[in-house]
Amino acid sequence: MTCADVERLVDAFADAELPAPTLLAVARHAAGCSTCDESVRGLQELHESVTRVVRAEVDALDLADVWPAVAAAADRVDARRSWSRRARAVPAAAAGALAVAAAAVFWLQSARVAPPRDPTPAHRTLSNQAFIDRLAGKDLRLRREPRSGTTIIWVNATSGGLAR
Amino acid sequence: MNRAAVALGMMGAALSIAAAVALGMEVQVVSVRAAERGPSDAELQPLRGRLRRLVGYRSFRVVQQERRQCSWRNTEEFRIPGGRSLRVLPKGMQDEAVMMQVRLLDGRRRLVDTDVRLRNRGTMLLGVGRQAGRADGALIIMLKAEAQ
Numbered sequence: 001m002t003c004a005d006v007e008r009l010v011d012a013f014a015d016a017e018l019p020a021p022t023l024l025a026v027a028r029h030a031a032g033c034s035t036c037d038e039s040v041r042g043l044q045e046l047h048e049s050v051t052r053v054v055r056a057e058v059d060a061l062d063l064a065d066v067w068p069a070v071a072a073a074a075d076r077v078d079a080r081r082s083w084s085r086r087a088r089a090v091p092a093a094a095a096g097a098l099a100v101a102a103a104a105v106f107w108l109q110s111a112r113v114a115p116p117r118d119p120t121p122a123h124r125t126l127s128n129q130a131f132i133d134r135l136a137g138k139d140l141r142l143r144r145e146p147r148s149g150t151t152i153i154w155v156n157a158t159s160g161g162l163a164r
Numbered sequence: 165m166n167r168a169a170v171a172l173g174m175m176g177a178a179l180s181i182a183a184a185v186a187l188g189m190e191v192q193v194v195s196v197r198a199a200e201r202g203p204s205d206a207e208l209q210p211l212r213g214r215l216r217r218l219v220g221y222r223s224f225r226v227v228q229q230e231r232r233q234c235s236w237r238n239t240e241e242f243r244i245p246g247g248r249s250l251r252v253l254p255k256g257m258q259d260e261a262v263m264m265q266v267r268l269l270d271g272r273r274r275l276v277d278t279d280v281r282l283r284n285r286g287t288m289l290l291g292v293g294r295q296a297g298r299a300d301g302a303l304i305i306m307l308k309a310e311a312q
Contacts, residue, residue: 015222016201128286131261134279137268145218152218152289152304155268155275 001029006036014044188235189254189262192308193242195228198293199301219291219304247271248292250305260284262309268292285310 006029012018013026030037126149132142141154196208198221204212208224215224227245234240234254242250253265261281268276268290275292282288286309293302 017203017223019203125260125283127283128288129261129283130286130288131281132278133281134277136277137275140276143218145214148214149283150214150218150287150289152291153276153278154219154291156294157275157292 001025003029003033003036006030006033007039010036010039013040188233188238189309189311190231191234191240191242191252191254192231192306192310193229193244193250193252194226194306194308195245196304196306197225197227197301198291198304199223199225215304218289219302221302224304244268244303244305246292246303248275250290250307252307252309254309257284257311262311264309266290266307268305282307282309 006013006026009018009022009026013023016023018026026036026040030040126147128145128151129149130151132151132153135142135153137153137155139156141156142151143154144151196215198215198219200222202223202225204222204224205226207226208215212224216222228243230242232240232242234252236254236256239251239253242252244250247270249269251265251267251269255263255265257263258281261283263279263281266276266278266280267274276290280288288307290305290307291302292305
């Protein structure tokens with residue numbers, strides 16, 4: 001096992017994807033070679049930090065884009081409502097003139113509002129999109145990958161593998 | 165001439181609907197062992213990244229797979245490793261999605277009982293076990309539905 005071999009295998013080594021003898025050979029070489037040892041350790045740290053980031057992203061899903069859009073839409077609706085409330089509070093004599101003014105303001109405001117963007121990602125049809133209409137069971141968790149829409153229903157069992 | 169073309173078109177559409185109803189759909193169930201460490205099967209390599217993001221484990225190996233033709237409104241039972249079974253009842257199609265009732269059973273106990281609409285030719289997953297990092301290994305069941 002040479003340094004060049006380790007460099008070629010280091011990614012698979014960090015993912016524990018090598019056959020046991022090759023894993024052992026890489027580990028033995030790295031134990032005696034400070035350069036390769038540093039390379040292996042660095043990659044393992046990188047993999048761990050990527051895993052942490054990916055898990056955080058999955059936990060966050062894509063709600064970050066949804067709520068600001070909802071808040072912006074709600075602000076627009078609130079702004080329109082406030083004009084109608086003010087119009088109702090004004091004495092009847094001025095109501096006509098104010099109504100015309102309010103309508104003008106409303107029209108101007110509507111004209112200034114940017115056209116609505118495309119529907120949220122939930123409206124796109126993804127390759128593995130699944131809609132759960134009903135779900136029953138104990139200790140279940142539902143997770144969804146935003147990119148493909150792949151859905152997993154997770155049963156949190158104490159012994160989950162192949163044996164019961 | 166026009167009437168004949170319309171009649172032929174309608175016949176074709178009716179025949180294709182009849183064929184789809186008769187053929188039903190194909191269901192593929194793949195049981196995968198997920199583990200913290202170890203190699204992954206080559207056939208799962210394209211899905212490995214997605215599986216890692218969803219379940220957290222690193223190694224994925226197929227332990228059993230079965231592909232079966234199912235007719236509409238008939239329940240099919242697939243044996244799953246560990247004495248479990250997956251019952252699939254295809255109900256119909258709606259907007260390019262297959263409507264199914266899916267039940268994962270552990271003996272007579274229902275672990276999961278769900279009604280889903282899965283995009284035609286799409287795959288959904290069921291996982292049994294602890295989340296990654298808490299135990300060594302989990303069972304992932306991949307369910308693919310393809311209406312003809």
